[in-house]
Amino acid sequence: MATQRPAVQADIGDYLKLVACTSVMLQPIFSLALTTQPSAPAQVGIGFLYNLVKFTAPAFIFGILYSTIRTTINTDLTYGGYLKRMWHALFVPTLWWTSIYLLVMPWVQQVSRYHSVGGFFWQFINGNAAPHLWYNTMMLQFIFLMPLFWAIGRWCGTDAKRGWLAVGVTVLITGLWLVLYDTQVFHGPHMRDWYLLDRLFISFLIYGVFGTLAWQYRQVVNPWLQKWWLALVAGFLASFYWINRELFAFSFPVKLTNAPYYKPSMVIYDLIAIALVAALAVTQIQRRSRVTGFVHRFAGFAYKAFLSNVFWEQLVWLGFGKALTQNHVGLGILVTYVLTWSLSFASAFGIHFGWQWLKRMITKNKLPVGTAD
Template identity: 25%
Template sequence: MIKKTPAELSVMKSLAFLAVVFQSALLYVMNDRPPHAEEAIMISILFQVVKFSAPVFVFLVGFHIAQQNEAIHYARYMAHKWRELIIPYITWSSIYFVFSHPHAFEAMKQLLLGEAAPHLWYVVMIIQFHLLIVAIVPFFRWLNEKKYWKLFIIVSAITYMGFITFISPVVQSKSYVHYVDRTFLSYFFYFGLGGMAAYTLPAWRKFVIRAIPLNTFLFLSLFIFVGYELFTSQSIFSIDLTTITYLRPSMVLYVTSEIFLLYGLSITIVQTKSLLYTALRFVSRYTYGAYIGHVFFLSMFVSIIPTTMYSLLQAVMLFAMTTIASIGMCYMIHATPFSVLFIGQARERRTISIPVFSKPKKGIPS
């Protein structure tokens, strides 16, 4: 049994998904349609702003796993995750294989390492946390019983920063060492942070809101520093957005600060009960299927985006069209027998209510 998910987590999940799609659109425009230098700088700044998606998703998985409050039947749990995560992953990987035509051995390698498309590494990484759930949940419960959460986060932060500092120089190498970026060890701090948030939710919410003034200043300072690292690593005429990797000490601090801000923003959006909140709640129902399938739609729309317009406008149009198509596809497929195959969710039975109009009786005003 899992506790009811706080509303702000649905908002965060949707924001993380939208950030992924925007990143993909910006990367495509930057790499395949080289913009002018001034446009490249603007695109780089926006890319840096939305570079929080994967750590936020890991944070959310840590939160959800920490909500397990009953004994876990491991085989049943993994069977559920097979349907929810792995089957759609295999389906969409197979679709991406149609375009890349890999040999059988290469296809298997790409499937195991999440290389069928640029964004699928995340699935390979996140499933490792689920595989370890029988060890994680008892450990989280022990931390909560002993009131060790603060100590755990401090020790985890120091250990994680040391680990990232050690592996950072080799992460972008072409050797097999490069694949350390898709192991759970490379993101365990965000996972632990999510676990702590789940167990200490009232105190966590209070801390996040109270820390907004100081954290905003910290975030802006880190934003400037990370941007400085990006623009001084190469010429502004040859900016490479792939250098903004999560596995750098400065990015760990930056993304952690951004997670706190996003959580506070999500609480604010929930409290408004606005149309934006309603839309984000709807999007959150389909984020996984839309996430793994969005590159397919992005590649479809690329050819119809005029190259004569500003590069940033191209990216925004590509983002909007891809988002609508990805979520729309998931919504439609959710009502078909192929729902599990493509989005990892059981078929949704929908009924359309037809209003009945009766003829008004005489003497009674209509």
């Protein structure tokens, strides 16, 4: 008798969250590699690779909204119940890891450092506690705004006209926002004092709305992704050329801050990259591939691994990664990345199962009320 394959567990959101988490860990490593003053060709290579994975934050937002809408929109889950669930899944790990960065690794802070209690708490909430926590500040806004996306999903339903109207309004808002950011912030008059706009939810609104609609219109979206995947590949290559041309239009040394998310070229690139990952996910889910179980399992720990990745990256980098990168740029980046990814997910799994074991031991050894010593 043939071995029966396990039930499919993953969804498109799981694939996007895992791919985003796996890719985003490269970004701070690329930034560190540039501090070793590599050669011009090496800088070009780093710039290309940085742009290649410059879809991670949008993919994570899209994936979170897709999975959340799929599992909650047609249930009796209340907003309070949802926030309680998210408190344990997202907010508690955020509190712990942000504290670790500020207290144990204060040198990884961005923009400025705290010098008072007020400064500590400001760094805590504004996303400057570590290079990657700006994203955390932005993402948690979507958790609080989930009723908005439930409302969009329920209003649209499967009505095509309403769906296209939601798309049109979202694209218009995004376009106006990009114009504002390009003219006022990105090398604009408010580049320094308005920099926090990059972590305002509206900067990533399009990915949240599209993630919601991708689930609501899955009967149309999924076949479209599979039919037009080759065209998506062509669009991916064209948009990848576009964003690289923009990055390298600036003079050397290469500065990764010249490749922000908030440009029309990058939005197009990100949406196409998301669509390609989604197309792969749909194909594997339909085929009941064994890898879907792995994706679902690791996607569940992706956020916690993401939170810890800069901590492990710093240990590896300061231990031997920097010296290795100075002598062999590519090898140093690869080794630092592999160890960072492995330690990040190992810590996420380890802390989870360690906590579960501790709770079982406490429950097992707890004396009933009224029992004598």
